[in-house]
Amino acid sequence: MSPKGRGQSESTRQVVLDAALRKFSEKSFLGATTIEIAEEAGVSEKTLFDLFGDKKTLYLDVREYIRRSAIRDMLPRLPIGGGAPAILRALGVEFLHEVQRNSDRARVSLQAITAIDDVDIKKSTQEYFLQTQALVTNILAEGQKAGLVKGDVDIDQFAWTYAIALHSVGHVILMDYSMGLDEEAALLFLNRLVDTIEAPR
Numbered sequence: 001m002s003p004k005g006r007g008q009s010e011s012t013r014q015v016v017l018d019a020a021l022r023k024f025s026e027k028s029f030l031g032a033t034t035i036e037i038a039e040e041a042g043v044s045e046k047t048l049f050d051l052f053g054d055k056k057t058l059y060l061d062v063r064e065y066i067r068r069s070a071i072r073d074m075l076p077r078l079p080i081g082g083g084a085p086a087i088l089r090a091l092g093v094e095f096l097h098e099v100q101r102n103s104d105r106a107r108v109s110l111q112a113i114t115a116i117d118d119v120d121i122k123k124s125t126q127e128y129f130l131q132t133q134a135l136v137t138n139i140l141a142e143g144q145k146a147g148l149v150k151g152d153v154d155i156d157q158f159a160w161t162y163a164i165a166l167h168s169v170g171h172v173i174l175m176d177y178s179m180g181l182d183e184e185a186a187l188l189f190l191n192r193l194v195d196t197i198e199a200p201r
Helices: 003-031 034-041 045-052 055-077 084-101 103-115 119-145 155-175 183-197
Strands: none
Touching: 003 034, 003 045, 003 055, 003 103, 034 045, 034 055, 045 055, 055 084, 055 103, 055 119, 084 103, 084 119, 084 155, 084 183, 103 119, 103 155, 119 155, 155 183
16 A cells, blocks of 8 residues: 555544544444444445454444543643652542543543443453553652652552542543532542542651
């Protein structure tokens, strides 16, 4: 294939990924059809299959795109060098803003639970949580070295707790309760978790 042809193919691939993200967000993996996704992308269903093979492969590619882009988009906004507690507090803010700015991504992540019996989709969902947990683990480990995180904190356990809390709060915010958890209350909850591991000054 010529460089021009590859470029057109990559461009079309991204258009289909974006359309699939919107449709999976709206209808979930089980509900969205390849015909609807192709129509949303402005391509034929054959083009969709030529690019991705089948609906599940397309869905997994969407999930991988979300996994890579979510952390990539948040990292530049974190106060790297500001110390573990400050970074974790900023991560809470940025995660909630990410949910609000890119609600389609967040909905696809939440709706993945409906297809969790599929081994590949389950693995994709696990990888997203593991990525968040690994990020928090690294922040905490550096914080302990710098004396900003209590020495007796079980880093692995807290990283899981914080990662689960982060995703849970993001999903609650996505539900947009009129009398429920607003951003300020959500951040208060996350920050109280951070308070428990911050070393006294």
